[in-house]
Amino acid sequence: MEMFLDVLSQLAGGFVTSFLLFILTLILALPLGLLVSFCTMSKFAPLSMLSKLIVWILRGTPLMLQIFAIFYLPGILRLFIWPQMNTGWEWFDTTFSTRFIAALVAFAINYAAYFSEIFRGGIQSISQGQYEACQVLGMSKREAFFKVILLQVIKRIIPPMSNEIITLIKDTSLANTIAVYELIFEAKEFMVIDALIWPLFMAGAFYLLFVGLLTIIFGLIEKKLSYFRS
Amino acid sequence: MENMLEVKNLRKRFGQNEVLKGVSLTLKKGEVLSIIGSSGGGKTTLLRCLNFLETANSGEIVVNGKTVYRAEDGEKPELTPEAQASFGLVFQQFNLFPQYSVIDNLCLAPKLKAKREKQDRNEEIEAKARELLETVGLSEKANAYPCELSGGQQQRVAIARALMLSPEILCFDEPTSALDPELTGEVLRVIRSLKDSERTMIIVTHEMEFAKGVSDKVIFISDGVIEEEGTPEEVFVNPKSEKTKAFLSGGSK
Amino acid sequence: MKKVLVLLLALVMACASFTSCGCQEINDLEKIQESGKLVVGVTVYKPMDYIDEETGEWTGFDAELAQAFAERLGVKCQIVIITWANKVAELNSNQIDLVWNGMTASDELGESIDFSVPYAKNAQVAVVKKGSSLTKDSIKNAKIAVEDGSAGHTVAEETIGATNIAKLTAMNDALNEVKGGTSEVAIIDLTMAESIVGKGEYADLEILSGASYGEEIFAVGLRKGSDLKAELDAFLKEKYADGTLAKLAEKYQVVLNEDALK
Numbered sequence: 001m002e003m004f005l006d007v008l009s010q011l012a013g014g015f016v017t018s019f020l021l022f023i024l025t026l027i028l029a030l031p032l033g034l035l036v037s038f039c040t041m042s043k044f045a046p047l048s049m050l051s052k053l054i055v056w057i058l059r060g061t062p063l064m065l066q067i068f069a070i071f072y073l074p075g076i077l078r079l080f081i082w083p084q085m086n087t088g089w090e091w092f093d094t095t096f097s098t099r100f101i102a103a104l105v106a107f108a109i110n111y112a113a114y115f116s117e118i119f120r121g122g123i124q125s126i127s128q129g130q131y132e133a134c135q136v137l138g139m140s141k142r143e144a145f146f147k148v149i150l151l152q153v154i155k156r157i158i159p160p161m162s163n164e165i166i167t168l169i170k171d172t173s174l175a176n177t178i179a180v181y182e183l184i185f186e187a188k189e190f191m192v193i194d195a196l197i198w199p200l201f202m203a204g205a206f207y208l209l210f211v212g213l214l215t216i217i218f219g220l221i222e223k224k225l226s227y228f229r230s
Numbered sequence: 231m232e233n234m235l236e237v238k239n240l241r242k243r244f245g246q247n248e249v250l251k252g253v254s255l256t257l258k259k260g261e262v263l264s265i266i267g268s269s270g271g272g273k274t275t276l277l278r279c280l281n282f283l284e285t286a287n288s289g290e291i292v293v294n295g296k297t298v299y300r301a302e303d304g305e306k307p308e309l310t311p312e313a314q315a316s317f318g319l320v321f322q323q324f325n326l327f328p329q330y331s332v333i334d335n336l337c338l339a340p341k342l343k344a345k346r347e348k349q350d351r352n353e354e355i356e357a358k359a360r361e362l363l364e365t366v367g368l369s370e371k372a373n374a375y376p377c378e379l380s381g382g383q384q385q386r387v388a389i390a391r392a393l394m395l396s397p398e399i400l401c402f403d404e405p406t407s408a409l410d411p412e413l414t415g416e417v418l419r420v421i422r423s424l425k426d427s428e429r430t431m432i433i434v435t436h437e438m439e440f441a442k443g444v445s446d447k448v449i450f451i452s453d454g455v456i457e458e459e460g461t462p463e464e465v466f467v468n469p470k471s472e473k474t475k476a477f478l479s480g481g482s483k
Numbered sequence: 484m485k486k487v488l489v490l491l492l493a494l495v496m497a498c499a500s501f502t503s504c505g506c507q508e509i510n511d512l513e514k515i516q517e518s519g520k521l522v523v524g525v526t527v528y529k530p531m532d533y534i535d536e537e538t539g540e541w542t543g544f545d546a547e548l549a550q551a552f553a554e555r556l557g558v559k560c561q562i563v564i565i566t567w568a569n570k571v572a573e574l575n576s577n578q579i580d581l582v583w584n585g586m587t588a589s590d591e592l593g594e595s596i597d598f599s600v601p602y603a604k605n606a607q608v609a610v611v612k613k614g615s616s617l618t619k620d621s622i623k624n625a626k627i628a629v630e631d632g633s634a635g636h637t638v639a640e641e642t643i644g645a646t647n648i649a650k651l652t653a654m655n656d657a658l659n660e661v662k663g664g665t666s667e668v669a670i671i672d673l674t675m676a677e678s679i680v681g682k683g684e685y686a687d688l689e690i691l692s693g694a695s696y697g698e699e700i701f702a703v704g705l706r707k708g709s710d711l712k713a714e715l716d717a718f719l720k721e722k723y724a725d726g727t728l729a730k731l732a733e734k735y736q737v738v739l740n741e742d743a744l745k
Contacts, residue, residue, distance in 0.1 A: 068569075068572070071576070071578070072569070072572040072573070072575075072576035072578065073576070074576070075575070075576025075577040075578060076572070076575050076576045078577070079509070079575060079576070079577055079706070176566065177566060177569070178566065178569070179563070179564050179565050179566050179569075181564070188653070189527060189564075191653065191655045191656070191659070192526070192527050192528075192653055192655050193527050193529075193533065193534075194683075194684075195655060195658070195679055195683055195684035195685055196684065197659060197684075
């Protein structure tokens with residue numbers, strides 16, 4: 001029993017890290033994804049080409065590799081290019097090279113790429129008539145988007161978005177590639193130190209419960225938006 | 231009486247295809263103009279150019295003696311809010327905002343405008359919205375959502391919404407084409423009642439009987455030019471052009 | 484397009500630097516003294532590096548030595564858990580300064596990083612289920628579980644010449660395979676096997692007698708060309724000479740590599 005509580009508290013600590021990674025990724029990736037979707041749909045060809053290229057790279061390579069690259073590559077390049085200048089990087093190292101921040105950056109840009117495609121699909125599925133109605137009523141493009149279009153987009157993208165977001169909470173376990181002490185990392189430590197296998201399954205229960213909660217939340221949002229059809 | 235609207239030599243190209251080949255017309259206050267013609271003839275494009283949903287390549291639009299739009303070939307003049315506010319448009323597909331109730335569909339744009347001008351006119355705007363809903367006979371639907379209304383009711387809401395900003399000229403783009411036949415009557419009745427209250431209107435329509443009854447002026451557009459214009463009697467009863475005759479005899483709708 | 488090429492080239496060169504000759508000296512000493520901390524990368528690995536359950540502090544043969552070395556440099560010792568497979572990347576990207584974790588100094592690894600004086604010895608052993616009929620000669624054809632990239636992995640592939648190898652992410656996973664019956668043999672470190680096989684969760688496992696493979700030597704890993712190496716070697720030899728190493732070896736049951744330390 002004592003062991004069980006010990007494991008539970010250790011895993012809860014790991015889950016806090018996983019959850020923080022999850023929620024901060026969402027906070028960063030949702031607006032960033034919207035921005036990228038605008039860039040992708042831009043009429044200015046270089047901008048849309050560049051953002052399409054970036055989205056291709058981010059969706060086309062494993063997230064694990066991106067986490068690895070963001071955490072290790074700056075240091076490797078630096079040591080390779082300026083082996084004599086090994087000092088004077090403390091500010092950079094303490095600010096950006098922490099494992100958690102590196103993982104967060106990787107998750108945020110990777111998920112922004114996926115979200116941008118969902119946003120793009122949602123925005124392009126709204127009929128031209130909605131924009132035209134806004135224009136003849138004298139609304140600015142900004143007002144049209146935020147007051148009229150966005151909520152309709154949100155309603156349409158809830159199902160694919162909930163899929164991605166549920167994937168995200170489980171993907172946070174990839175952060176243990178660079179030894180971020182998240183849920184799976186903590187569970188594996190019990191395997192290494194105490195030769196216990198069951199904490200790993202208990203970690204699975206954490207994910208399961210959280211995904212259950214997310215499913216309920218998305219169900220509520222869908223219900224809340226069911227008053228209109230678009 | 232002064233002309234309320236003057237359109238001078240309006241031209242519009244899509245790529246190589248010239249859809250409007252120099253259209254000019256005038257309209258006096260309180261007059262109703264019907265535009266008829268076969269599909270692809272340019273009548274909807276003309277209406278969209280007047281509402282700035284398309285940018286005319288050249289030509290001039292004058293409202294109440296003031297030029298609101300003038301373009302030489304190749305240039306793209308900036309669109310002013312005043313120019314946009316001169317015209318209102320009712321769409322074939324209604325285009326109500328699905329997430330807003332009927333009353334909010336009416337109030338959204340005026341409230342945003344008041345906010346832009348840093349004025350608090352919410353009560354005034356809502357009172358006007360209720361008054362207009364009364365006019366189109368939908369007072370009891372103020373808090374309903376568009377998906378709960380029939381097509382005819384939606385189109386009546388759309389008309390009320392277009393009137394909220396008090397445009398000088400209200401345009402209709404085939405307002406009954408998307409409706410079941412039994413629902414067209416209620417919409418046409420509303421349009422007729424607007425004529426009685428001296429609204430200046432331009433109506434693109436396929437409803438010939440309605441156009442005949444409600445219009446002061448009828449224009450027949452074919453291949454991007456005005457083929458024939460005049461009073462309903464002149465155009466419907468004694469058409470001069472062969473194309474008009476062919477069109478009216480029902481050969482090409 | 485040109486920029487993309489330049490970037491790709493930089494990437495390729497960076498990858499090459501994993502295995503580069505390290506002709507240039509890297510001024511790690513100055514860096515460590517400036518930042519005031521020595522960052523040591525470890526995995527939880529008894530008896531070398533582990534957390535004392537009572538104090539919650541790092542302890543173990545390597546951990547104690549690392550702390551003593553940091554003290555000698557006059558800086559704080561920061562021990563961080565890393566993913567073992569990433570140890571070279573951790574070093575070469577400056578995320579850690581040393582790998583001090585009972586690391587086997589293999590020739591392959593020596594191409595990418597530098598080693599200190601090899602201070603201890605170890606062997607790889609085969610772990611089987613108690614009462615298993617397997618022998619040293621017959622495990623060649625058995626299902627073998629190893630930690631991917633570990634010394635045991637090399638032994639299974641090259642020394643034993645086995646073909647049916649399951650590569651896991653940790654030595655414990657290899658033991659779990661044997662315990663669960665999905666593999667018949669696990670090749671792991673002797674030091675680790677002695678500390679956990681036959682006890683607790685692994686009570687029904689045993690070390691296969693006679694199946695011990697090529698002695699290996701433990702060393703501390705450094706960046707290629709690091710100027711810390713001279714300091715570290717001097718430290719280890721000094722601690723051997725004053726008897727500290729012998730005491731630690733007895734406390735943690737580690738076999739010292741006395742030839743190199745003399």
